Amino acid sequence: MKRVLSFVLVFAMMLSLAACNSGSSTSSTGSQQSSSTDTPVENQIIFGNTTELSGDLGNAWWTNNAADMDIRSLIDDYDVIVTDQEGAFVENKTVCGGIESTENEDGTKTFTVKINEGLKYNNGDPITAADYVAYALIGYSPAAKAAGAKNDAGAAQVVGGTAYMNGEADTITGIRLVDEYTYSITISADYLPYYFDVVYASLKPISLKMYASADLTVKDDGKGVYLDGGELKKEEIDASRWIYEDRISAGPYSLVEFDQASLQATLEINPNYAGNFEGQKPSVEKIIYTKAVQETMMDNLKTGGVDMLTALTDGSEINAALDLEAAGGFHTVKYDRNGYGVLSFQCDFGPTQFQSVRHAVAYLLDRNEFANQFCQGYGSVVNGPYGVAMWMYQESKEELSEKLNPYSYSVDKAIEELEADGWVYDKDGNDYKEGIRYKKVTAEEAGDYEHNVTLDDGTILMPLIIEWASSENNSVSELLSVMLANGEQTAEAGMQINMHTMSFDDLLNYRYRDASQGDQYGVPTYGMYNLATDWTAQYDVSYNFTMDPELVAAGYNTQYTQDEQLDQLSMDMVYGVESGDDAAYLEKWVAFVERWNEYLPEIPLYSNVYHDVMNDKIQNLECNALWDFAHAVVYATVG
Amino acid sequence: MAKYVLKRIGYLVVVFFIVSFLMYSLYNLIPSDPARAQLEEQKKSLKPEVYEQMYQDLRREMGLDDPLLLRYARWIGVAPDVNGEFNGLFEGNLGYSIFFKKNVIECIAEPIQTTIFINIFATILALGITIPLGIFCAVHKGSKFDNGVQVFTIIGYSIPVYIIALVFIFLFAVVWRIFPVSGMKTPGSNYTGLRAVVDQLYYFALPLIVMTFGSLGGMTRYVRASMIDALSMDHIRTARAKGVREKVVIYSHAWRNALLPVITLIISWFLGIFSGSVIIENTFNINGMGSLYIKALNNHDYELALAMQMFYTVVSLIGALITDLSYGLVDPRVRIDK
Numbered sequence: 001m002k003r004v005l006s007f008v009l010v011f012a013m014m015l016s017l018a019a020c021n022s023g024s025s026t027s028s029t030g031s032q033q034s035s036s037t038d039t040p041v042e043n044q045i046i047f048g049n050t051t052e053l054s055g056d057l058g059n060a061w062w063t064n065n066a067a068d069m070d071i072r073s074l075i076d077d078y079d080v081i082v083t084d085q086e087g088a089f090v091e092n093k094t095v096c097g098g099i100e101s102t103e104n105e106d107g108t109k110t111f112t113v114k115i116n117e118g119l120k121y122n123n124g125d126p127i128t129a130a131d132y133v134a135y136a137l138i139g140y141s142p143a144a145k146a147a148g149a150k151n152d153a154g155a156a157q158v159v160g161g162t163a164y165m166n167g168e169a170d171t172i173t174g175i176r177l178v179d180e181y182t183y184s185i186t187i188s189a190d191y192l193p194y195y196f197d198v199v200y201a202s203l204k205p206i207s208l209k210m211y212a213s214a215d216l217t218v219k220d221d222g223k224g225v226y227l228d229g230g231e232l233k234k235e236e237i238d239a240s241r242w243i244y245e246d247r248i249s250a251g252p253y254s255l256v257e258f259d260q261a262s263l264q265a266t267l268e269i270n271p272n273y274a275g276n277f278e279g280q281k282p283s284v285e286k287i288i289y290t291k292a293v294q295e296t297m298m299d300n301l302k303t304g305g306v307d308m309l310t311a312l313t314d315g316s317e318i319n320a321a322l323d324l325e326a327a328g329g330f331h332t333v334k335y336d337r338n339g340y341g342v343l344s345f346q347c348d349f350g351p352t353q354f355q356s357v358r359h360a361v362a363y364l365l366d367r368n369e370f371a372n373q374f375c376q377g378y379g380s381v382v383n384g385p386y387g388v389a390m391w392m393y394q395e396s397k398e399e400l401s402e403k404l405n406p407y408s409y410s411v412d413k414a415i416e417e418l419e420a421d422g423w424v425y426d427k428d429g430n431d432y433k434e435g436i437r438y439k440k441v442t443a444e445e446a447g448d449y450e451h452n453v454t455l456d457d458g459t460i461l462m463p464l465i466i467e468w469a470s471s472e473n474n475s476v477s478e479l480l481s482v483m484l485a486n487g488e489q490t491a492e493a494g495m496q497i498n499m500h501t502m503s504f505d506d507l508l509n510y511r512y513r514d515a516s517q518g519d520q521y522g523v524p525t526y527g528m529y530n531l532a533t534d535w536t537a538q539y540d541v542s543y544n545f546t547m548d549p550e551l552v553a554a555g556y557n558t559q560y561t562q563d564e565q566l567d568q569l570s571m572d573m574v575y576g577v578e579s580g581d582d583a584a585y586l587e588k589w590v591a592f593v594e595r596w597n598e599y600l601p602e603i604p605l606y607s608n609v610y611h612d613v614m615n616d617k618i619q620n621l622e623c624n625a626l627w628d629f630a631h632a633v634v635y636a637t638v639g
Numbered sequence: 640m641a642k643y644v645l646k647r648i649g650y651l652v653v654v655f656f657i658v659s660f661l662m663y664s665l666y667n668l669i670p671s672d673p674a675r676a677q678l679e680e681q682k683k684s685l686k687p688e689v690y691e692q693m694y695q696d697l698r699r700e701m702g703l704d705d706p707l708l709l710r711y712a713r714w715i716g717v718a719p720d721v722n723g724e725f726n727g728l729f730e731g732n733l734g735y736s737i738f739f740k741k742n743v744i745e746c747i748a749e750p751i752q753t754t755i756f757i758n759i760f761a762t763i764l765a766l767g768i769t770i771p772l773g774i775f776c777a778v779h780k781g782s783k784f785d786n787g788v789q790v791f792t793i794i795g796y797s798i799p800v801y802i803i804a805l806v807f808i809f810l811f812a813v814v815w816r817i818f819p820v821s822g823m824k825t826p827g828s829n830y831t832g833l834r835a836v837v838d839q840l841y842y843f844a845l846p847l848i849v850m851t852f853g854s855l856g857g858m859t860r861y862v863r864a865s866m867i868d869a870l871s872m873d874h875i876r877t878a879r880a881k882g883v884r885e886k887v888v889i890y891s892h893a894w895r896n897a898l899l900p901v902i903t904l905i906i907s908w909f910l911g912i913f914s915g916s917v918i919i920e921n922t923f924n925i926n927g928m929g930s931l932y933i934k935a936l937n938n939h940d941y942e943l944a945l946a947m948q949m950f951y952t953v954v955s956l957i958g959a960l961i962t963d964l965s966y967g968l969v970d971p972r973v974r975i976d977k
Contacts, residue, residue: 046826052926052934054739062740064680148740150677152693153684190686238741260749262823263926288827293820293924295805299813300820505671505939516704517670540683551687554694555675 043285043638045618047629048292048306053263057255058241059206061139061149071265071289073630077251078127080113081202082277086391087338087537087626089199092277095119095127097181099201101579107189108159108174111201115181120272121207122254123246129183130218131205133225136175136185137218138211142167143232157200159186160224171224183225195577195585196538207248211240252282252634265289282634301330301613308614308621310629313337315376321613329616336380337608338387338625339534341476344602345527346511348560350449351464352527354439356421357495358600361466361528362407363414364493365484371606374479378609383407384593387535387607389625392589399590404597411489418493423464429455437464437494448523465496469511469526471504476530476605500526512555524560530605537626539589541570545601559601566595647963651956656715658952659728663711666941673737674698676939728949734942738935743946746931751913753823754920754927757843758912761850766905769855773862774897778889780867788859796856804849804922811845818845821924846923850916858908862901869897899970903962910958914951 051067060069078095091099097114104110119127138144140155145165155161159174174186187200208216214230244258253267267287275281292306298320300306312318324330345352352358371379383404386393423437438461446452446460453461470477484490485497511529515522543556545566552560569592577584612623621636623629674697682690702710702721712718716727726732733743776785812820823842830838870893878888915929935944
């Protein structure tokens with residue numbers, strides 16, 4: 001047996017050798033390779049991510065792969081406005097010498113941004129205000145649009161941006177090059193006032209050499225900025241996404257190599273980096289960013305294939321990580337997810353249009369037990385549309401704990417709410433005793449709901465039957481089916497939940513009521529969906545609760561909420577608060593969360609507790625849901 | 640012969656059109672909205688009326704509101720696209736990946752090299768072991784060695800390759816630490832020359848072993864059965880009676896006859912070098928065609944998935960033609976010029 005095994009191994013090795021010899025030219029690396037062989041340095045981190053790099057480094061104008069975004073953050077970090085460890089937007093003092101804002105008579109607002117002198121790209125070229133302005137001139141250009149870049153939103157916010165993007169103007173009138181180290185940007189009145197408006201002022205430097213072979217320069221003759229010296233070509237802009245060799249960038253690290261065959265990136269410290277917004281510079285010399293296969297990543301960590309894994313959510317993986325920590329040589333860092341799995345309602349038809357029914361569903365599900373089971377002990381529950389890491393929550397958690405209803409598991413309360421709302425009949429209109437509850441509804445409330453019963457006297461009875469749309473191969477759905485839809489307590493409360501499994505595309509079409517994909521989707525069919533959501537630093541839910549029929553039809557309000565208060569609060573929160581007025585924002589945010597909790601358009605099911613696990617050689621690397629590896633690694637040390 | 644080949648190529652073209660239309664139609668039956676998917680992220684940052692205009696423009700640009708037949712004709716390249724240009728499969732445009740935001744042909748370029756690279760050697764390795772082993776077992780039918788191989792191959796045949804991979808990773812990478820768990824090269828290395836070769840060899844060895852091990856059972860048993868049939872033929876007995884050397888009897892008389900049923904399998908194996916193993920590539924983190932196909936499906940990148948399937952369709956059709964032609968070469972009783 002041993003001899004056979006040895007034979008197979010040797011034969012495999014021999015053929016592999018031959019294979020590798022013949023195929024070595026297939027490996028396409030972005031960096032020039034020396035003929036010598038380099039020994040990997042000690043002061044390095046091999047970062048394993050279950051998301052694979054695609055290699056698109058094109059400023060997020062095209063794709064938003066999380067792994068690619070990490071690389072972009074590592075190599076470009078000179079944005080004027082950045083987020084801090086708590087997810088709050090702050091001025092990047094390392095690059096920005098000050099931002100002044102002026103409100104203009106026509107309702108527009110101009111931000112004048114001073115760039116610090118002495119900043120350099122990784123190749124030593126100086127960075128001036130023109131490099132920041134170039135970001136807009138390239139990104140909003142017709143050539144970029146033709147190359148598939150999606151910057152319409154950014155262009156629309158800047159005065160003259162859309163005209164420039166559509167090729168109607170050669171200049172962006174709303175952006176001015178004031179002097180070598182100052183630019184100004186004027187925001188359209190349509191997008192003001194806006195709590196996050198300072199984000200509009202933020203540009204980042206890009207080197208024109210990367211985007212055009214022509215010798216382009218940024219100019220301003222008094223009417224706005226424009227590019228002089230040649231024309232942008234869509235092919236060159238598209239090609240800029242895939243430049244790896246000698247890529248010009250301005251971040252803590254420089255890309256040394258991107259191996260397209262193995263989809264692995266190698267980065268080294270950029271010696272010209274002036275520091276992040278706190279002036280912090282990296283000390284870890286080299287980062288290797290590679291894919292970790294879910295099934296074998298813990299083995300890979302254990303055997304040194306990677307030094308670190310981040311955002312573990314599966315209970316068995318977390319337990320394996322904790323076992324490694326207990327055995328020595330590794331340690332873990334945990335933090336809460338800034339989002340949750342959710343049971344989302346459509347609130348304009350069928351039983352889920354009634355607040356009492358949404359409340360009853362919440363009472364009938366033991367969310368703590370659900371989170372515990374689904375996250376295998378590594379989850380938590382929130383009572384509103386927030387993550388516990390958000391600064392808004394942190395500053396108001398005591399107030400929220402008093403104001404928010406936790407909807408603790410209680411069949412009695414569910415029944416109480418239902419009875420108070422008139423769900424007290426059986427299918428014949430008699431007093432409810434057992435089975436499914438019915439409610440007398442108006443013709444408007446009844447709509448075309450398929451389960452309605454009309455009695456001889458014309459009374460319309462709506463049964464407490466909820467149609468639930470769930471995507472395929474979804475473990476949340478399986479647990480919900482057991483703990484809610486098929487739970488004894490649900491039947492006891494007189495409620496029936498019918499589970500319908502479908503593809504995610506199908507589910508979205510029903511949720512959007514997208515009749516263009518088929519007539520069946522245009523009809524309100526499912527009152528409940530299980531989905532997931534994550535919050536970003538820019539907490540903006542304006543239009544999500546709009547009652548404008550046109551916007552609802554366009555898919556802005558996918559919960560079809562019918563609540564003026566929610567609509568108003570969600571809009572006021574960002575469009576009714578001046579930037580910088582955090583107190584006013586927080587006040588409206590709390591009011592919004594409180595109303596949301598009462599109206600309950602969705603029920604938060606679970607919020608994961610993420611775990612990072614890393615080799616003990618890595619120290620001071622503390623990520624959280626709003627502060628990812630690419631930002632946290634600047635503070636890390638190896639040793 | 641030429642007439643036969645031309646006739647078969649004619650059939651292939653017809654089958655290609657039928658299959659391509661069916662597959663295109665099937666993918667278009669999937670109720671998804673690529674325009675919405677592309678713009679969803681910008682929705683929050685845009686005024687609703689601006690978003691709606693962009694959405695409608697994009698639908699028009701992508702031709703989503705046109706009839707299925709017209710979209711198929713555009714995709715295949717026999718009708719002009721919305722810009723009035725012929726730009727389909729026949730013009731060399733395999734499509735555009737909405738996930739990678741680049742042309743399909745660029746998405747495929749690197750993975751197909753890796754897949755061919757690893758599959759060629761896995762195939763040669765597997766055939767190099769299974770054919771001699773199958774012949775040996777057939778010649779020594781009923782011996783202890785043959786019985787042992789039968790048990791071994793039935794076990795190998797029955798265990799899913801996914802399980803084999805995980806067991807081998809555990810044994811070779813975690814317990815004995817002979818090979819790495821996954822990957823294609825040492826992280827961060829920029830080796831060149833012989834050291835790069837050795838490094839790649841080190842990383843590809845375990846997946847190659849797993850692929851080989853996983854394919855041993857089926858082929859060995861197939862060759863053995865075919866060879867046993869051939870060895871029981873009258874002319875073999877006659878050859879032996881005439882005093883022909885045993886090696887000549889086995890390799891010249893019996894193997895030639897046993898090759899007929901086996902050749903279909905061998906050709907299909909060689910054609911299979913273009914298609915990546917979804918399981919092996921994903922388990923060992925190899926950027927190949929199987930892995931890419933799964934990515935395309937998971938990310939609803941149907942144009943990429945469709946292009947890959949069309950490629951496999953063409954390979955299969957050509958493979959069927961080669962198989963038929965090869966019969967004539969191997970078996971003189973088969974005439975392919977009629």
